Amino acid sequence: MIESKKRWRMEKPDDQIVQHLQKELNLSAVSAKLLASRGFFDVDKTKAFLHMDESSMHDPFLLHDMDKAVARIKQAIANEEMILVYGDYDADGVTSTSVMMSALQQLDANVTFAIPNRFIDGYGPSERLFKAAFEDGVNLIITVDNGISGVNEIQMAKDLGMDVIVTDHHEAGEILPPADAIIHPRHPRGSYPFGELAGVGVAFKVAHALLGEIPKQLLELVAIGTVADLVSLHDENRYFVQEGIKQLRKSNRPAIQALCQIAGTEQNQIDEETIGFLFGPRINALGRLSDAGPGVDLFLSTDSVEAMTLAKVLDSHNKERQGIVSQMTEEAIAMVESGEIGQDPHVIIVAKEGWNPGVVGIVASRLVEKYYRPSIVLGLDSEKGIAKGSARSIEGFHLYNELAKNRDILPHFGGHPMAAGITLAIEDVADLRNRMQEQAEAELTEEDLQPIQQIDISISLEEIDLASIESLKKLGPFGMDFPKPMYCIERVNIASMRKIGANQNHVKMELSDGPQTLDAVGFSQGHLADELTPGVAVSFIGDLQVNEWNGRKKPQFMITDAKTDDWQLYDIRGIRQVNRWNQLIKVDQTLYLAFDQKTVIHFETLLNVDIVLISKNQAFPTPKPYIVLLDIPQDEQMLEAVLTHIQPKRIYAHFFASEPTYFEGMPSRDQFKWYYGFLTKRPSFDLQTNVNELAKHKGWSSSTLFFMTEVFFDLGFVKINNGRIDMQEDAVKRDLAESTVYQSREQQMQLEQKLLYAPYMELRQWFDTRLVEQTVPEEEQQWI
Known part of the structure; x- marks a missing residue:
């Protein structure tokens, strides 16, 4: 098993x-099964999903305030006002900025861009950067992939005399910012048909509205931002990514060619995994460690040499990010394993001075992957007295709602059911850990804490x-x-x-x-x-x-x-080096069984485990799922009784035999006859002294002579005294098969043939016929 x-x-x-x-759709059986398993039942809807075109896109002017935004931007262009595109430092933010910049440059706008520094400005609108924009003469700020939560900062920009257009897709709060226009697919006063656009998707809709036509050349950037931001790949998003990937595969944009080269991938093979695993992490690495501006410069560049230089910057930052993540993950795991944050916590909250806040989300995801527990990773800043970090959750634990129960100690937090960002005072970290632990224990069952794989x-x-x-x-x-x-x-x-x-x-x-x-x-x-x-x-x-x-x-x-639910047979026969097989066995779930005291003595120091000696008139051992059969039993019934009682899921068959008999065989009756005649001619014979000489004379082994002597003694034919054999003149004639010694050897040879020397599949079949589920009455659980 x-x-x-x-x-x-x-x-x-x-x-x-x-x-x-x-x-109806001329699909393969596997494709049809997959679609049906995902709820595609209607032929027309399935066809529309599979074969998307430009008609899959919605009119950009269905977005609330789009007409206002377009009018103000065109006014700014006409009046040669300075426009600032204010982005975000992740891949969605970088591509959103690049799309908006490209559209405005195409319209000959006086435009520049700014992206906040994660470590200086934090996420979203920044008073520092807005003041700097005002001082630089900016008249209009267009936010992309952020802004919906920047109520105070946008009010400040308005007070300074600048106009602000917000384009965003993040959750809107109860109070909207005082912007001149807010373009959001889920605007509370809007009715846009698809609310799951990424930030770059929203920027693309503005570009479409401004240009009066679909800017297909920008779809490659939309695809990157959409995939990297992990938004729903339905409706428009599916079309954006589908068409964007086609564009990426034949793109002449120097940035795409440079990214393919540093990522070691063929451009004509680009797909969503290329974006998600090769492009996205490199773009994100910039903002996680420093300034994300070079990412925008890369996508806007028209020079292949410059693009390659910038792509190498992204790659260098990504390698640095990987090293930081690995070190932080190791440190976080060490905290969990040491019990520093509690034994078997339902929620993992780890914190350390100096942890890079730009990668805490990645580390939190690694912890969820390893332990399948909601995880919060915090970087401590003792100078400011704050702990800042990211959280990731599991199914059944609504992270945002659970964090919201602790608003009194969480001055800043935001996110979704499965991910969130938080900031709190360092002295409140322990309190948050205790509270979240209690909340998780109340919310999560043991089943909830077992990871699920949807098939x-x-x-x-x-x-x-x-x-x-x-x-x-x-x-x-x-x-x-x-x-x-x-x-x-x-x-x-x-x-x-x-x-x-x-x-x-x-x-x-x-x-x-x-x-x-x-x-x-x-x-x-x-x-x-x-x-x-x-x-x-x-x-x-x-x-x-x-x-x-x-x-x-x-x-x-x-x-x-x-x-597999089948029981398993592990063939470790003949492997003398114990450590070669014992290191693969889960000792706490395994019974080590021996049928001979000599075996126990032989293995107890080699294995350093408790060995159960199985013998007649002895109670059964308490069952465990796995057993190791160290040697061969005296008879089949003894082993069969053990198997019936334990019903093991794994059997490790070692079957150590210190003196195997199968290949030595049973002496023939002619051998017994000659040896008996030999002894008759010598009423007293010192076997101990002469065994080697006699064995050499006959070409037999000394053990064969000792065995035949034991059979004669067992039948009463001879007496043995200090190695000397004396014939019994009045011995009754008896058949060799009447000797228990003879019978035991026959039985041992048969067992060795069945258990020790049988091919693997024959041995498995032998066990198969005996591993039948049976209930053994308690009163019969004793050797008879």
Whole structure:
């Protein structure tokens, strides 16, 4: 048995709906199943989702105040007023600024931009920067990806005589800023049909309205900001990303070409994962560590040399960011593991002096990923007396609402159900930790604290081919609210398996369900090679990809998790080096069993664990899920009784035999006859002294001679005194098989053949026939 890392959650789509979609839309079976599992039942709506065009976009003037904003901006351009585009320091903010700047420059506006410094100005409108803009002669400020919460700062700008247009997508508070126009997809007095635009999407709508036509050349920037900001990939956003990726793949923009080069990716292969994992982190790294302005300069640059120089700046900052995140994550994990913040907390709150506030959100996400607990990571500033950081949550714990219960000690906080930013006094951190712990204990059940893995569909190996994988790619782009699919392959066999990688921490398998096979790879899943055994049916979840090698394409399954309910047999027979197999065993869940006292003595120092000696007339040990069979029992019934009682999920078969008999065999009757005749001619024979000479003479082993002597003694044919054999003249004639010594050797040879020397699958079959679920009455739980 192997338990999955997470709780798998999968619902089976309706077969009739699947077949209907497949037929009407000419989809592969896998694509139709995936769409049906995600709630696409209507053919027309599904078709509209899959095949989007310009008609998927809404009229920008449906946005509240758009007419006011366009009129004021055109007035500023006509009067040659100075315009400031005020952005944000993340990827959405940088691309929003770039889109707005591009549109205004196209209209020959007198325009510049400013982005707040995370460490000096914090998020959103900054009085410092607004005052600097006024002193520079700015007449109109246009915020992008921020501003909706800047009530006081915008009032100050108005008091100074500047006009302000806010374009934003973040949650609006009860009081809106006193701006001249507010462009927001969820404006409380608006009725825009789609409220999930990213900041760059809002900026694009303004650009569209200003230019009077769709600025398609800007869609590549919209795609980057939309994917990086993790907004819903439905409606307009889906179209923006779909079309934007097409633009990115053939873009002549120096910034895109430079980013591809430093990220080591082919431009014609750009997709949403390229944006999310390669472009986004590099753009975000600027604002996390210093000034995000170079990001805008990069996207606005028309010079390839300048663009490459700026791209290298982004890459350098990203590498620095990665190092900082790794160190902070290690420190945070050490705090959790040491119990410094409490034993098994329901909410993790870690804080340390000097932690970079620009990356605390990433560290919080790492903690959630590792422990599956709501996590808050705070950087302490003892000079200012404040703790500032980010929080990430899990399903079932509404982070914003729970933080709101602590407003009295949280002067500044904001966010969503799953993420938030907070600032509080250092002396209140311990109080917040205690309060949040109590709140989490009241809100979260044990089940809530087990991570969930949503699975889209179960697929068979027969359904997986190159055509079906290519058809699945056409369902993209994937992202928020339309995530990359997770597939389940249920109860398949492992035809072959081996560890790969320099550190042997990855695994490569060939999966089989009989006639069909499929290659599978698990990165950082090397442990599966130690845990999965032949002959078990295993279920896997993961992703489908095309593996191309030397011009040949093959389907490949990328393993995320695995589980099996089958019991497993681990063959550790003949591995003398105990540490080679014992280090793979979970000692606290394992019974180490021996059937001979000599075995206990042999292993007790080697293993440094408690060994249970199984013998007749002894109570059964308390069951554990795993057992190690250190040696071979005296008879099958004894082992069968143990298996019936324990019903182990894992059996580690070592079967140590200090003096194995199977290959030595049983002496023939002719050997017994000759030896008996030999002793008859010598009524008294000193075997101890002469055994080696006699063994050499006959070509037998000395142990064979000792064994035959024990059989004769057991049958009453001889007496033994200090190694001297004396014949019994009045001995009754008896068959060799009547000797218990003879019978024991026969039985031992048979057991060795079945258990010690049998091929793996034969040994597994032997256990299979005996591992039948039985209830053993309490009064019978004793050796008879």
